[in-house]
Amino acid sequence: xxxxxxxxxxxxxxxxxxxxxxxxxxxxxxxxxxxxxxxxxxxxxxxxxxxxxxxxxxxxxxxxxxxxxxxxxxxxxxxxxxxxxxxxxxxxxxxxxxxxxxxx
Amino acid sequence: xxxxxxxxxxxxxxxxxxxxxxxxxxxxxxxxxxxxxxxxxxxxxxxxxxxxxxxxxxxxxxxxxxxxxxxxxxxxxxxxxxxxxxxxxxxxxxxxxxxxxxxxxxxxxxxxxxxxxxxxxxxxxxxxxxxxxxxxxxxxxxxxxxxxxxxx
Numbered sequence: 077x078x079x080x081x082x083x084x085x086x087x088x089x090x091x092x093x094x095x096x097x098x099x100x101x102x103x104x105x106x107x108x109x110x111x112x113x114x115x116x117x118x119x120x121x122x123x124x125x126x127x128x129x130x131x132x133x134x135x136x137x138x139x140x141x142x143x144x145x146x147x148x149x150x151x152x153x154x155x156x157x158x159x160x161x162x163x164x165x166x167x168x169x170x171x172x173x174x175x176x177x178x179x180x
Numbered sequence: 181x182x183x184x185x186x187x188x189x190x191x192x193x194x195x196x197x198x199x200x201x202x203x204x205x206x207x208x209x210x211x212x213x214x215x216x217x218x219x220x221x222x223x224x225x226x227x228x229x230x231x232x233x234x235x236x237x238x239x240x241x242x243x244x245x246x247x248x249x250x251x252x253x254x255x256x257x258x259x260x261x262x263x264x265x266x267x268x269x270x271x272x273x274x275x276x277x278x279x280x281x282x283x284x285x286x287x288x289x290x291x292x293x294x295x296x297x298x299x300x301x302x303x304x305x306x307x308x309x310x311x312x313x314x315x316x317x318x319x320x321x322x323x324x325x326x327x328x329x330x331x332x
Contacts, residue, residue: 078236117249117315120245
């Protein structure tokens with residue numbers, strides 16, 4: 077599965093469009109991480125636990141999108157976009173969407 | 181009296197630890213940015229002018245950065261009179277540059293990254309629940325292009 081965030085897959089031609097595919101996940105941070113983050117809020121700097129959490133969640137959203145595309149028989153997803161929205165205090169939604177295509 | 185002492189303690193810890201961490205981070209960002217000069221990240225979409233493409237793939241990088249207690253107080257004071265909030269500017273700048281660097285680190289052998297997009301989101305409120313900024317996430321993503329090498 078080839079993913080790009082431009083309209084084409086460079087060096088290949090799109091032979092079939094399958095339409096929009098998407099994947100999303102909603103994650104809450106766990107209490108331990110929250111306490112650590114609370115401490116980190118005093119000294120500032122990177123919150124490694126959160127970075128990991130966001131990375132994992134985004135990977136999961138992407139994997140769900142890829143799964144949907146695979147079921148359609150696509151072998152590439154073009155124009156992938158990511159979006160983040162905060163659903164509630166302490167929970168975030170990570171959303172990935174793109175256009176499933178078949179390239180040759 | 182005890183509360184005041186705690187507050188002053190927090191501000192002092194925030195100031196010293198926070199500015200030390202920021203200096204350290206900026207040094208590391210500058211070093212790595214120099215090391216990655218061979219891999220430009222551009223915001224154009226087209227790659228036709230680049231040459232024959234061997235491989236392309238999506239790369240992402242993200243960073244979650246929080247401000248320290250001292251800067252939070254400073255920004256709170258700044259909100260009274262308005263104007264530039266320098267302490268938050270450096271926070272967001274650090275997060276974005278770190279995210280772009282991580283995106284490049286995701287595929288260090290690529291020749292160019294096209295259609296780079298940077299997104300910023302505030303993922304949590306501050307401990308007092310009044311501030312909307314405090315911890316921000318920067319996400320950078322783009323399409324890493326590997327060109328066909330000459331002679332192959």
